[in-house]
Every structure is written in structure tokens, then in C-alpha cells.
Amino acid sequence: xxxxxxxxxxxxxxxxxxxxxxxxxxxxxxxxxxxxxxxxxxxxxxxxxxxxxxxxxxxxxxxxxxxxxxxxxxxxxxxxxxxxxxxxxxxxxxxxxxxxxxxxxxxxxxxxxxxxxxxxxxxxxxxxxxxxxxxxxxxxxxxxxxxxxxxxxxxxx
Numbered sequence: 001x002x003x004x005x006x007x008x009x010x011x012x013x014x015x016x017x018x019x020x021x022x023x024x025x026x027x028x029x030x031x032x033x034x035x036x037x038x039x040x041x042x043x044x045x046x047x048x049x050x051x052x053x054x055x056x057x058x059x060x061x062x063x064x065x066x067x068x069x070x071x072x073x074x075x076x077x078x079x080x081x082x083x084x085x086x087x088x089x090x091x092x093x094x095x096x097x098x099x100x101x102x103x104x105x106x107x108x109x110x111x112x113x114x115x116x117x118x119x120x121x122x123x124x125x126x127x128x129x130x131x132x133x134x135x136x137x138x139x140x141x142x143x144x145x146x147x148x149x150x151x152x153x154x155x156x157x
């Protein structure tokens with residue numbers, strides 16, 4: 001009895017390697033865009049949280065007639081006690097990507113500077129700090145050199 005010859009078809013090793021190569025190229029192109037998008041989204045949340053902290057500072061001043069003492073233990077700098085000290089502020093602190101701090105209270109409690117510092121554990125360390133001042137000035141250290149140049153006084157630059 002003659003049994004018919006069955007043809008087994010599948011992928012050759014070359015075809016499989018080409019498919020893996022194409023997939024690798026797609027990942028190499030898409031991954032940096034994805035990480036940039038995630039970083040940008042977290043930065044946008046930190047900007048919103050800085051504005052919310054500024055609103056809390058205004059409420060604090062309306063009650064105490066000064067911005068002074070809004071920090072931890074009544075200090076003028078450091079972690080705020082009037083708002084979450086992390087961003088995104090609407091998520092648990094375990095998800096934080098930025099630390100929010102009161103950088104400075106000046107002019108006898110009439111001005112302030114707020115700072116959002118990216119955490120290195122969130123791979124955000126390549127992203128620069130964000131600054132918000134009581135006069136409405138906004139700065140983003142986009143080149144991450146630790147200073148705010150005049151060209152960086154803009155959040156969307």
C-alpha cells in the first residue's frame with residue numbers, strides 16, 4: 001500500500017530572520033517616540049500640578065496674609081504642607097515622577113518660587129526642572145543644565 005506523500009510547509013529560517021529584523025527596526029523607530037511621549041505627558045502633569053500648587057499658595061496667602069510658612073513645619077522652603085509634594089498629585093505617591101517644592105519665599109512673604117524636580121528613578125532625569133513664580137513666570141530647564149536661561153522662561157519652548 002502506498003501512502004501519499006504529505007507536503008509539510010512552514011517558514012524557513014531566512015523568512016523568520018527577516019520577520020524578526022523588520023520587527024526590530026519597527027521597535028527601534030517606535031520606542032524613542034513612545035518614551036518621549038510618556039516623558040512629555042508626565043511633564044504636562046507636573047506643569048498642571050505646579051499651577052494647582054500656585055493656586056493653593058494663593059489660598060494660603062488669602063488666609064494668612066503671607067506666603068511664608070507654607071512649607072513643612074512652617075518653613076519657607078521645602079515640601080509644601082498645603083498641597084501634595086509629588087506629581088502627578090492625583091495619583092498615589094508611589095507613582096510620582098516629580099517632587100514639588102517651594103524653592104523660595106521672598107520679599108517678606110509676598111513672592112514665591114515653586115519647583116518641580118524630575119525623579120531619576122522614573123527615567124525622567126533627562127528632563128529638566130520646571131519653575132513657577134508668583135509673578136506668573138514659567139520656566140523649563142529644557143537642556144537640563146541646572147539653570148534657567150532667559151530663553152527657557154517658557155513651558156512650551
